[in-house]
Amino acid sequence: MKPPPFSYHAPDTIEDAVSLLGSLENAKLLAGGQSLMPMLNMRYAQPDHLIDLNRVAALAFIREEAGGIEIGAMTRQREVEYSKDVARLCPLLAEALPQVGHRQTRNRGTVGGSLAHSDGAAEIPTVAAALDARLTITGPGGAREVAYRDFPVGYLMTALGWDELLVAVHLAAWAPGHGWAFQEFARRHGDFAIVSAAALIERDAAGIVTRAALALGGMGAAPVRAEAAEAALIGRPGSEETIRAAADTCRSIEAQDDVHAPAAYRQKLAGVLACRALARAAQRAQASRVR
Amino acid sequence: MAETRKITCMVNGTERSLEVETRLTLADMLRRELGLTGTHMGCEHGVCGACTVLVDGRSARACLMLAVQADGAAVDTVEGLAPREDALHPLQEAFRDHHGLQCGFCTPGMLMTLKELLADNPDPSEDEVRMAISGNLCRCTGYQGIVDAALDAAARLREDAG
Numbered sequence: 477m478k479p480p481p482f483s484y485h486a487p488d489t490i491e492d493a494v495s496l497l498g499s500l501e502n503a504k505l506l507a508g509g510q511s512l513m514p515m516l517n518m519r520y521a522q523p524d525h526l527i528d529l530n531r532v533a534a535l536a537f538i539r540e541e542a543g544g545i546e547i548g549a550m551t552r553q554r555e556v557e558y559s560k561d562v563a564r565l566c567p568l569l570a571e572a573l574p575q576v577g578h579r580q581t582r583n584r585g586t587v588g589g590s591l592a593h594s595d596g597a598a599e600i601p602t603v604a605a606a607l608d609a610r611l612t613i614t615g616p617g618g619a620r621e622v623a624y625r626d627f628p629v630g631y632l633m634t635a636l637g638w639d640e641l642l643v644a645v646h647l648a649a650w651a652p653g654h655g656w657a658f659q660e661f662a663r664r665h666g667d668f669a670i671v672s673a674a675a676l677i678e679r680d681a682a683g684i685v686t687r688a689a690l691a692l693g694g695m696g697a698a699p700v701r702a703e704a705a706e707a708a709l710i711g712r713p714g715s716e717e718t719i720r721a722a723a724d725t726c727r728s729i730e731a732q733d734d735v736h737a738p739a740a741y742r743q744k745l746a747g748v749l750a751c752r753a754l755a756r757a758a759q760r761a762q763a764s765r766v767r
Numbered sequence: 768m769a770e771t772r773k774i775t776c777m778v779n780g781t782e783r784s785l786e787v788e789t790r791l792t793l794a795d796m797l798r799r800e801l802g803l804t805g806t807h808m809g810c811e812h813g814v815c816g817a818c819t820v821l822v823d824g825r826s827a828r829a830c831l832m833l834a835v836q837a838d839g840a841a842v843d844t845v846e847g848l849a850p851r852e853d854a855l856h857p858l859q860e861a862f863r864d865h866h867g868l869q870c871g872f873c874t875p876g877m878l879m880t881l882k883e884l885l886a887d888n889p890d891p892s893e894d895e896v897r898m899a900i901s902g903n904l905c906r907c908t909g910y911q912g913i914v915d916a917a918l919d920a921a922a923r924l925r926e927d928a929g
Contacts, residue, residue: 477811481769484789484835513831514812517792526789530836554825578902580816580880583825584832665901 479516486528490614490643493532498616498639500525505641507550507589510581535588535643538562544648549588549641553577553600556587565649568606568656568674572599575658578666588642591627594634594698597668601628602693603658605701606674607647615640628698650687654678655761657753660693661745663736669694670737671745673726675753677714679761685709685718690754692746695731702726705750714758723751774838778803779847787834794818794829796837797844805845805875809904816903819876820844826883845875848882857923858882858916867916869907876903881917889925893918 485500487493497503504523506512507530515521529535535550538559545565547556556562557573576582576590576599590600591611601624603609609624616639627635636642650656660672672693678686688709690702708722724747731742775784778801785800794811797803797820809815811830818829821843848856858878861867868874877900884891884899891899896917897910905913 478795479790479792479833481788481790483770484772484833486835509831509833509836510813510828513792513833516790517812517830528833528836574898578816579883579899580819580826580828580902581813581831583822584827665898 477517477519479513480519480522482523482526484526484528486531488531488533490532490534490641493527493529493641494614494616494639496525496527497641500527503527505529505592507592508552508581508585509589510577510585511589511593511595529641540565541646544646546644546646547587548644549592550586551588553582553585553587553590557582566603566607566647568658568676569600569603569647571656572603572658572672572674575599575660575662575666575669575672581666587645591645592634592636592642594628594632595668596628596631596697596699597670597672597694599658599660599669599672599693602669602672602674602691602699604645604647605693605699606676606689606691608689610646610648612643612646613640614643619643625701631697633697650676651678653761654687655757655759657756657760659749659753659756661749671695671731671742671749673746673749673753674699675750675757677709677754677757677761679714679758683713683762685712685714685758688754690722690726690750692726692729692750695729695742695746697732700729702729702746702750705754709754714762716755719754719758720751723747723754726750772835772838774835776837776839777841779843780841789833789835791834792830793820793822793827793832793834793837793842796834797829797842800834803844803846807872807875809872814904815873815876816880816900817873817876819879819903821879821883824883824886826880843879843882845878848878856882857927858885858920861916861920861923862913865916865919866912867908868912873903873905873907877905877913881920884917885921885924889928890921891917 503525537548563570660669676689704725705722726746731739807817809817
């Protein structure tokens with residue numbers, strides 16, 4: 477299998493990348509290549525121009541910012557997996573990372589590539605949904621910010637314009653002592669999840685849940701927030717009973733049928749994984765509260 | 768006319784300069800341009816792990832990288848694993864001793880993946896070994912021999928280092 481012929485461009489600044497993207501017909505951005513390269517090898521994608529972002533140093537960074545962390549779009553998934561700042565400020569992302577593909581793909585694959593490819597079963601988008609991530613996007617008209625909830629617009633489609641590129645993702649840290657958990661079911665470690673659940677919980681001194689977020693991956697074209705489950709937890713004690721009732725609401729979230737699993741199976745899994753993730757997050761929130 | 772680019776990279780410690788088509792994958796460059804056919808091609812779309820090589824010390828699927836992206840990088844393949852022509856690397860010795868291979872197709876990818884794992888983590892648990900090779904498919908061994916070999920190689924390497 478060979479990629480179709482294309483003109484190859486390797487800019488080393490964001491400005492040059494944007495300018496190439498805006499001036500070339502039928503151009504495609506190459507990030508870590510773990511999704512686009514298979515599409516090129518199988519000729520599902522046939523760009524006339526390939527703009528390789530791997531030499532744009534300004535896109536690869538992890539830095540603490542007010543209230544959270546900012547991760548450059550070309551930061552390798554491996555860097556995030558081993559980042560102490562990520563583990564401290566966004567432990568949910570750190571827990572999800574080892575389940576993103578395999579060692580060999582995380583060494584190359586990038587955070588921005590996963591977000592921009594926008595597979596509805598991918599772990600990084602699911603974490604972005606749970607954390608209400610904000611994305612910085614830039615194009616010929618300058619930079620703009622998009623909330624993650626407005627980013628996926630269909631199957632493998634995002635709010636990115638044809639002449640825009642993703643620069644960074646901002647993840648707001650939850651309160652110190654919050655609980656988190658990422659759970660997924662896949663047939664083989666490293667495969668895309670059939671369903672995944674990303675949970676975050678904050679509790680007060682009495683153990684009452686004061687804040688909760690639950691995102692489910694694999695249900696459809698994009699990760700979904702389980703709003704009914706979140707509402708069922710807030711203001712209540714994080715007991716096993718409350719968590720089970722909250723998780724059960726996930727069984728009625730719309731899901732897709734595909735070659736990997738029927739919708740009903742995904743809905744059942746959503747309930748099971750939500751329950752496990754919420755229970756683990758609640759337990760961690762409790763443990764840190766007592767400390 | 769196909770677009771080409773001149774690149775220079777270190778392959779198994781030797782500097783190689785060559786002109787490649789920009790659409791050529793790193794795996795095809797190694798096999799066809801350099802004759803290093805130890806890197807195997809299974810699925811050619813990043814699923815089987817047979818083409819795993821090390822790029823600047825990190826395992827990568829050579830079918831998912833373009834040769835032009837290796838410009839300036841150090842690439843290590845299975846051909847560079849053994850220290851001498853008449854000796855095997857401890858990983859290779861352990862694979863032989865534990866029946867870590869039958870047909871041998873997945874072996875180069877397994878070895879390169881495990882080389883990185885053992886460099887990062889000289890004393891992995893069985894679970895860690897299984898997780899590390901989850902991106903490498905083997906249809907012969909059932910993996911047990913490979914896992915046994917990896918654990919034994921880790922012990923041999925620790926002994927050599929100790």
